[in-house]
Amino acid sequence: MNSPANSGQPASGSAAERPVKLDCRGVWKLYGPHIDRLLADPSNRPSFEDLQAAGVVGAVRDADVQIRQGEIFVIMGLSGSGKSTLVRCLSRLIEPSAGAIEFDGTDLLSMSEKDLIALRRTKVGMVFQNFALLPHLTVLQNVAFPLDVQGLNRATREARAMEMIRTVGLEGREQYYPRQLSGGQQQRVGIARSLVGEPELWFLDEPFSALDPLIRREMQDEFLRLQNLLHKTIVFITHDFEEAIRLADRIAVMKDGQIVQTATPEELILNPATDYVAEFTKHIPRGKVLRVRSIMAPHDATAAHHGSLAATLTLNEAAQRVAAADAPFAVTDATGQIIGQIDAHLVLRALSEAAP
Incomplete structure (x- = not known):
């Protein structure tokens, strides 16, 4: 397998020159009583201490994220920092308590359920830590499943599924069942399935954290190889800073539901905005x-x-x-x-x- 290095640069042009694909502004996700009252005044949002006093959990607090076309945008933080909740808000798997989210200039939060389902089927791919493969289906059938849901005929969906199976390096295993595959191979099936619909935006939530370290490194290499080939707009969640700096064009660091700094890996190491960010970076070899x-x-x-x-x-x-x-x-x-x-x-x- 090849081991490509992420150049830290977009496929074409600098990060600032590329259009914003996903724009998230002032997004909140609160759990608890009287949430509407707490968020009633946009000019006076509650502090972390205000939420604690009200018995409210601030899973995401006033998050601003602008993800540009073709970049790998990593959201990282420790367990409970709010990174997975934020991504679920961005994909509208859960409803934000407040804020605005636009996908290609379209208001995601005002979309009907029908339009939202169509968007997820045709423009958004998702990969989670749990591979969620269907055990009774072969690799080919698992990868082709999203196209089956879209109603494509069998010949078309299997041809596209085989193309994606080759892309992720699983040719020859298309008739295997998930139980016959290693953890890394199962994750490749999950990746192929998420990409078979040719999504414009790709969400990955800790996709490699359940893998052994060596396999994890191989999957990072594979991920970078695929990105160099496909140039997707990617939102990638991890709690591992070394993984984040290896993969990311930019990184948003979260703590207690809040984004404390968004920067390139180099900027985070050279100019950490808080002691919390500095703690993440201090043991990383700068070279x-x-x-x-x-x-x-x-x-x-x-x-x-x-x-x-x-x-x-x-x-x-x-x-x-x-x-x-x-x-x-x-x-x-x-x-x-x-x-x-x-x-x-x-x-x-x-x-x-x-x-x-």
Whole structure:
């Protein structure tokens, strides 16, 4: 299996240049008495302490999320932080207590049940920690099941299911039953089933957390391979920060139902907004996360360069090349244009700052 690395960059253009696919503003999900009263005044929303005093659980509190087309947007936090509840609000599997959610500019919360079902069947894919495969159906039948629900004829749905089975690397196992597959293979079936309808938006809720560490790493590789191939808009939930920084273009960190920071993996490590975020990041090897672009110096047009390095290389990837060089390297963007320069001193300083 290939082991692609996430460049941290969108398929085309920067994150800020891509259109917003899913726009969530001021979303709340509360459980308890007198919720309408607590949220009656939009200009004076309740604090965490107000909710506690009222005997109300703030599962999601005033969440703002803008997910851009083609990006992997990770929502992370510890158990009970509200990440799964937020995603269920975004997909309207549960109804928010307040707020606004738009999908491609359409008000998701005003959709009829019929339109919402059609949206989920044709534009949204979902994968959960529990694989939820139908045990009496083969791999082929499980993957084709969403197309069966849509009413496609057997030949069409099986042809599309086989194409997706090949895409996730399960060709030859299409007649197996779930009990005959390993955990990783079962998860691949779940992924293939969620993608067979060619969704525009893909929700994954802790999809790999039940897997053994080695299989989990393989599934992360597979996930990145699929994203490089399909360029989906992805909302991915995890409680594992190492998994988050490996997969994400951007990360939203949640605590007590609230998003405390949204940033790229590099920004979270370099500039954590709170002590809570800093605690997540302090044991992460910076060399695996920080990229040349984040520590480069301004380009000196008078300097002689030893060579050039891509701005998206990690410091670990760049370290060996710059360590032995007697001159700085030019740093280039995706078009080959020089945008800065880097030398061994800059790399070593960034890595040493990561030491405990």
